Structures are given as C-alpha cells and as structure tokens.
Amino acid sequence: MGEWTGFRSSQLRVFKNGRKTDYKPSMKLLTYNLKIKLTGLACLSILLYLLIVRFDLEHDDVVLIKDLKVCKTNMATEAIVRVENSKAFLVSAYLDERFSRMLRIISIVDRASRLKFYCHFCNGSRVTSAKAKVEVQSNHFNFPYGSANILCQVPGEAGVVSSVSVSTEQKSYPRTPFLPIRSIKKVGGRAAYLRNFTVCISTLFGNYSNVLQFMQSLEMYRILGAQKVLIYKSDCSSLIQKVLDYYTAEGMVEVIAWNIHHHLNVSKSWKPSIDPGDLHYYGQVAALNDCVYRNMATSRYVVLNDIDEVVVPVLHRNWIDMMHYLSLGHMGVESFLFENNVFRHRIVGDDGKFDLWPHVPGVNILRHVHREPLKLLTFNARKMIVNPRAVVWTSVHMVWEQMGATLLVPASVARLQHCRSDDDLLVQDSELIRDTNLWKFSTALIRNVNQISSRILESYPANK
C-alpha cells in the first residue's frame, strides 16, 4: 500500500509497493489536508453530538415514579382516544412478549407531525414513565394519516403493569385516558386455543343495510367453523343493528364501536384520488391489526375479510379440514392467501330455487353463481387466514411483517367468494364463469338463515 512521507515539500515522496516515487503537488495534497481538518471537525461534532444527545437520551430515559390517582379514574371509554395536544390517536395496547417486555400501542398518527411520545404505565397508583419509539407503517396509501405502532419497553421498575397512557411531554401529567394492557400470551400453557377460527370484519360504515347477505355471511362463517366474529362498526342501519344485537347476545359476534369518524374525516376509498380524506378506508389497517393482536392469545387462526366475502373451500366441507390439509403440505407457512373472485349480484343463476327470503332486504348469495374471470397480468386481490402469533403487522391483502412464510392457496383448494356489484367492467356477462360450489352448503345455510331471520325479524318472516 502507498504511504505518505511528507507534507511541506513542494514535491511529495511516497513509497509505493516499497519503491520511492515522486509526486507533483496536486489536488491530492489539498484533499489530504482538507481531510485532516474535516476529520477533526467530524470528531468534534460527534463528541458534541454524543454529549448533547446522550445527555438528552439519559434525560429522556429517566424513569419517573409518581403517585397518581388517574390510573383507575381516567380509563378510556371509547375504542379510539386522542393523545392530548397531538394529532395522534390510540386504539389498543398489547404487551408483546415476543419482543421481550415491549408494549405495543396500535395507533393512528398524522405522518407529517413531529412524533415524540412517552408511555406512562400504571401499577396500582404508581406511574412509571418511559420514552416511546414510533413506527409509522408504510401501508398508509398516501393519506395524511397512517397507522403506527407506539412502542415502549416496560421498565423493570414498573413491575406488573395494568394500563398505559401516552403524552407528548415527559413531565406532563398524562391527561390522555389510560388503555388497559392486553396480553398476547395464551392462558393455560399447552391447552388448546379457546377458538379455532375468529373472523375479523373491518369495517361496517355508511348506514350499512344489506341484511340478508350480512346474515348469510355470518351463518357461512359459523358453518365453516368460526366461533367468533369481531365487527368494527362505525355505522349501520337500524335493522342491521337489531341483527347485531341478536348475534351479540348469542355470543357469536362482538362489536367494537369504531368511532374513528368522530376524530377524522376518513376516506371511503383506498386511494386519495378516488375519495380524499385524512385516512385510508375508515381506518381499516388499524382495525385489522387490532383484531389480529386481540385474538393472539385465544384463536388458532384469524380470518381477515370483509362482510361480503367468504372463503369457500372447494375440496373440503369446513375450514379446519382445509387448514389441516394446507398446513400438512406446507410446513412453516403462517399466512394463507385466498384468491378474490367477484360474483356479480346483478346476475341471477338459480332459476328461482333459492328465492326463499323475498321479505328480507339485501343480496341473496345463493342466487348469484357467476364469477368474473381473474384479470390477466394485473393485481388480483387476496384475503387471508393467518396464524395471528406469527404476525407482527398486517395489511389488507397481505401480511406486511411476519415470522413465517406465505402461501398463495390454489383456487382448486378454496376461493374467496366476493358477492358484489360488477368489478371488472371489461368483462361481458357472456364471459362470466358459472360456479355453484357454494351450493354444497345450501341445506345448512337455508336452515340457519330461516332460524335466525324468524327469530330476529318478526316483521320479515321466512317463507318456510
């Protein structure tokens, strides 16, 4: 290697591979001098930076222990709460023991804001504070607000913590309501999960009133093996509310009052150019992630789809056999993606055979058996069944961050049946594919819907 021997001479001698060579003064020398100065400057800056930032860090990391009465009296009463003096909202808090003692708060934040937060943990009336880290998720679809994780390591000094609040200043008295801290750890160690399948419906909105399809979807989930359906509800019609009340009392449905529209002007679309607003599609991403975390301790699988969608097995008669089959053949796969197939509800294909509930408003999925072919060379959406414990962060059509692999489930095993208005406008009705696979569940579905509709909708009696 070359080696510098002098600086002052107009000629610079260097040894190159052991041989002396002469160099004319050149830019190289200037560059070298400059380099020394710059290095000095850099060292000084790093020193200064370390002094300031370390001091700041230490200052920020200080764990304060205060005696407050707020832990019990200021608990959150709504699903979404605003962090005082900020453009940030908290959804729920989970002790994520997959990453040591990390507290994960699923949040919605203004991406352009200065995001600096502190967590305040309660143990009885003792509050311990710690600096938070914010991870704004990249699946924000270019809306000003996006979902995020506010992450805090729970300090050892905090002990066993039961609730958490967030503030923008370390010393400020946490006026943001406290969220209960939920565990993601299964109780009962090696015992089986409380449920095999939980369905997450994000979100009901805009005076949703499609009663028949709503009942049919819920009954299909039940027939296929769902033991609980979580519904993030912003808004629905009064008849749907009656149906929801019935299913909630029965135990099949749990409604989460998704009050995002009280805080933000949410978009009704997935893209700002279609419907501008503060946040993507009613805050769907935050709702989905909340649902995944909420069920980590209790459900073997979580099914993520909309209320007009059903994962319909082709080879099997229920989800547990289907998942058993898929898992056996694919070790290490934790998320299973099902191909979205649009069944046009404009096209009737049953010759009246299933026209059984003319008095119940809404779409009858048994009558619509013509699906659009998949689009060539373009994105065809998928929806998912996941092992929630493998998920770190999910998006709508794929898991964003997970511990495990993904399988694109072949349509020969199952399809996501999505009964709705025309989607691919380039497809003529004559090009639709007739597909009556759903009918193999018709006997069970008719029986269940008859039962439910006669119980709930006295004013809308079933035909039989």
Ligand SMILES: *[C@@H]1O[C@H](CO)[C@@H](O)[C@H](O)[C@H]1NC(C)=O
């Ligand atoms: C506070 O933490 C201690 C452990 O440090 C625990 O024994 C105690 O039960 C906790 N109190 C409450 C109210 O959570």
Ligand SMILES: *[C@@H]1O[C@H](CO)[C@@H](O)[C@H](O)[C@H]1NC(C)=O
């Ligand atoms: C889940 O499915 C298994 C079959 O794989 C069954 O033995 C078990 O009872 C089911 N669990 C629940 C809670 O239904």
Ligand SMILES: *[C@@H]1O[C@H](CO)[C@@H](O)[C@H](O)[C@H]1NC(C)=O
């Ligand atoms: C909601 O939908 C129902 C059924 O379509 C309709 O009767 C009702 O007027 C709607 N309510 C509002 C506030 O739009």
Ligand SMILES: *[C@@H]1O[C@H](CO)[C@@H](O)[C@H](O)[C@H]1NC(C)=O
């Ligand atoms: C929604 O936007 C309107 C008009 O810009 C504004 O007046 C209103 O306060 C906003 N609502 C919320 C909840 O942000």
